[in-house]
Amino acid sequence: MADVTRFPRYHQAENVVTNHVMVMLRMLYNASPKLLEGLLQALCADEVTVGPRFSQQVAGAHSVPDGLILQEPLAVFVETKLGSAADPGQLRRHCRTIVDRLPGRKGTYLVSLTAGQRGSIPDEVMEMAREHGIKVVPASFGDLVEQVGQLPVTDLALREVVQEFTDFVFSQGLVPREDQFLVAMLTGTSWRDNLAHGVYYEPVDRNPKWQRAAFLGLYHDRQVSHVGRIVAAVAAVQDAAGEMTFDDPETGSLDDARRQAIRDVVAAAQAYYPGLEASRHRYYVVDAFTPTDFRKRTGGGMMGHRYFDIENLSGARLPNRAPGTLAAQALDGRLFD
Incomplete structure (x- = not known):
């Protein structure tokens, strides 16, 4: 040994x-x-x-x-x-x-x-x-x-x-090769704003989803309704002057349009998530969210984010650097448990 x-x-x-x-x-x-x-x-x-458990007054066959x-x-x-x-x-x-x-x-x-x-x-x-x-x-x-x-x-x-x-x-x-994978993320109140601005966000201390999946899907009402290819993932927070400050991108690249999309989704979130900008979040920017109908077949909602192998589900391999539109087409009409 x-x-x-x-x-x-x-x-x-x-x-x-x-x-x-x-x-x-x-x-x-x-x-x-x-x-x-x-x-x-x-x-x-x-x-x-793992390890000991501490209890008291545990009744036995002959004593307590x-x-x-x-x-x-x-x-x-x-x-x-x-x-x-x-x-x-x-x-x-x-x-x-x-x-x-x-x-x-x-x-x-x-x-x-x-x-x-x-x-x-x-x-x-x-x-x-x-x-x-x-x-x-x-x-x-x-x-x-x-x-x-x-x-x-x-x-x-x-x-x-x-x-x-x-x-x-x-x-x-x-x-697995991330270029064939989708991560489906739970959305609720933020769904419309995620969709409108092409940005999804989560606390920065969670594991980076882009490491395992090239595509991000919005899960809403028991289906993945929209899919986009992740083109940037970056941590950002508001500074003392009230401006959003961005780290170097973890993956992809940032330009003025993508930075503005993040600012816009943060501004929209103030209606239901006040103070979002004050804590560090990771922002995923996609090429565009394309509609799809990738539906949960079994009852109940999805309990957390999930990864899906698009190649296995569709029977065809996506080409390298495929846009989100192709991933959405490959998943459209398919079911998952």
Whole structure:
């Protein structure tokens, strides 16, 4: 067993990536077990418990102790693949290894981490795992960096590490090609103004959506109603003199027209979001919002932003640097769950 280190001696790319993933998880735990717990709960879609729980007056079969400190058993095994598919044979062998190492253990997870989109686990592997109380969790590197980016990290140094980890994952090509992806963003009161000015905004501490998607869609009334290609993403805030100040663009470029579009959407938001300009937000400017009808088939609203693979949905690959109009056409009339 090799220790996780910030300075790995590995030469094989897969081992280096695995080490960096484990370092990130360890740093989250060291900062707060709750951060690691939140990440594992999001990835595993389960009530994963990390660390002890403190209770009082817990009734038992024969008495009611005044206090209880309980730590549930937890074991998380991670298998990484730099390709888009897991190795079923290897996962079966991992299950046997887990049973040999931790016989009868509850709270055991095997996370199958792959590049590209989240893959599926063959039924025979899932059945074998269930027989031994192991939960196999398929996850993509995109899922991982997305969930890490959503954690309430307040420590500035750790936030920098999270961003560096995200940059590393993207630099290794482990997240799908963004030129074929749409991020659908929830809109409510701001929908008309987002549409009118071609700008969407979010707090700057949220993970940058342009890193995973070239196109942005406005989700409204159970459908993605309009799509545009992201041509600029920039953080901005109002200065002491009352003027909007812009950072260097994170992606794309700014000109006077795009800066004015941001000012205009901020001015329009004063009717329902007073003070928007006083806190730093990230503004996404699109080439234009083109109407489409990409509708949610199942009941209920979309719970948060979502990424969609346009190529897989439409069956045709968008050309390089395709405008938003082509993405809107490719999604028009299609459904999602």
